[in-house]
Amino acid sequence: MPSPSAAEFETHRVYLTSVAYRMLGNRAEAEDAVQEAWLRYAQQTEEIRDARGWLTTVTARICLDQLNSARVRRAAYPGQWLPAYVVDPDAGPAELAERADQVSVALLVVMERLTPEQRVALVLHDAFAVPFEEVATVLDTTPAAARQHASRARRAIADGGIRHTAGPAEQRRVLTAFLVAAQSGDVHALAAVLAPDVVAISDGGGVVRTAINAIGGAEKVARFYAGLLGHKLVGVTDMKVDPVLVNGDAAMLLRGTRADGQPLLAVLTVAVDEGRITGLFNQQNPEKVLLGDL
Numbered sequence: 001m002p003s004p005s006a007a008e009f010e011t012h013r014v015y016l017t018s019v020a021y022r023m024l025g026n027r028a029e030a031e032d033a034v035q036e037a038w039l040r041y042a043q044q045t046e047e048i049r050d051a052r053g054w055l056t057t058v059t060a061r062i063c064l065d066q067l068n069s070a071r072v073r074r075a076a077y078p079g080q081w082l083p084a085y086v087v088d089p090d091a092g093p094a095e096l097a098e099r100a101d102q103v104s105v106a107l108l109v110v111m112e113r114l115t116p117e118q119r120v121a122l123v124l125h126d127a128f129a130v131p132f133e134e135v136a137t138v139l140d141t142t143p144a145a146a147r148q149h150a151s152r153a154r155r156a157i158a159d160g161g162i163r164h165t166a167g168p169a170e171q172r173r174v175l176t177a178f179l180v181a182a183q184s185g186d187v188h189a190l191a192a193v194l195a196p197d198v199v200a201i202s203d204g205g206g207v208v209r210t211a212i213n214a215i216g217g218a219e220k221v222a223r224f225y226a227g228l229l230g231h232k233l234v235g236v237t238d239m240k241v242d243p244v245l246v247n248g249d250a251a252m253l254l255r256g257t258r259a260d261g262q263p264l265l266a267v268l269t270v271a272v273d274e275g276r277i278t279g280l281f282n283q284q285n286p287e288k289v290l291l292g293d294l
Helices: 006-024 027-042 051-075 093-098 105-111 116-127 132-139 143-158 168-184 187-192 218-232
Strands: 085-089 194-203 237-246 249-257 263-273 276-283
Touching: 006 027, 006 051, 006 116, 027 051, 051 116, 051 132, 085 249, 085 263, 105 143, 105 263, 105 276, 116 132, 116 143, 132 143, 168 187, 168 218, 168 237, 168 249, 168 263, 168 276, 187 194, 187 218, 194 218, 237 263
Parallel strands: 194 276
Antiparallel strands: 085 237, 237 249, 249 263, 263 276
16 A cells, blocks of 8 residues: 655645635645645555545645634734735736736635635635535535535625725736825825725734724725825835735835834735725734745
């Protein structure tokens, strides 16, 4: 009987990490889940005929356990929660095409409202075409119940209010217009690029002072960001604003030095629909920003 092969496992690692990331919204946690799946795979003594299927089930179960634990941690999280960002340099059309299957920050934010069972069912079935019979095995339930979890998840996402349909080029145009207006303090120009029901979420993780609650509505969001970014952040020196990518979407990386000598590090991503911003996601928790090659 052939033993589990490290070489075969490696052929599935990228796929498994993608599955885990969509479930967990954190790249480091996803990689840890996949590594745990490898340890369980390596310890198997019985023959595994379908390694990909077996590993998908095991990885999903690990993620389900983590999601249940995370609900307790998130309840005590200081302020708003955003997924951890993997920030990449801005890319050309060819590289963007390669990243077209990445899950957006906007979707991860909405998915945070789902139950762990709904999230696992939705990711496995809708994103990776895992049959409901196999999803049911992961959730320890019936195929009908697994189907219902996925259906409820779809409805919750559709009702989430953060519409995101624009491609990276349109995202970049709208985000640039937003930053220009914000840095000039022009509230009216800011409001013009915001959808009436826009929501702004900032994550400081209790480490960086930022808005504790989500801000809703074009006027309130415009005034908040005009005050926050007006005149290139009062008191900040060596200010740099660079176009970057987060999960294949357009984003802006803001770096500088605050008046108290502490570094400024913020990554702003957006959801865009019909030329207007429906969601603004400002990640300032330094523990949740991975700059990659930047």
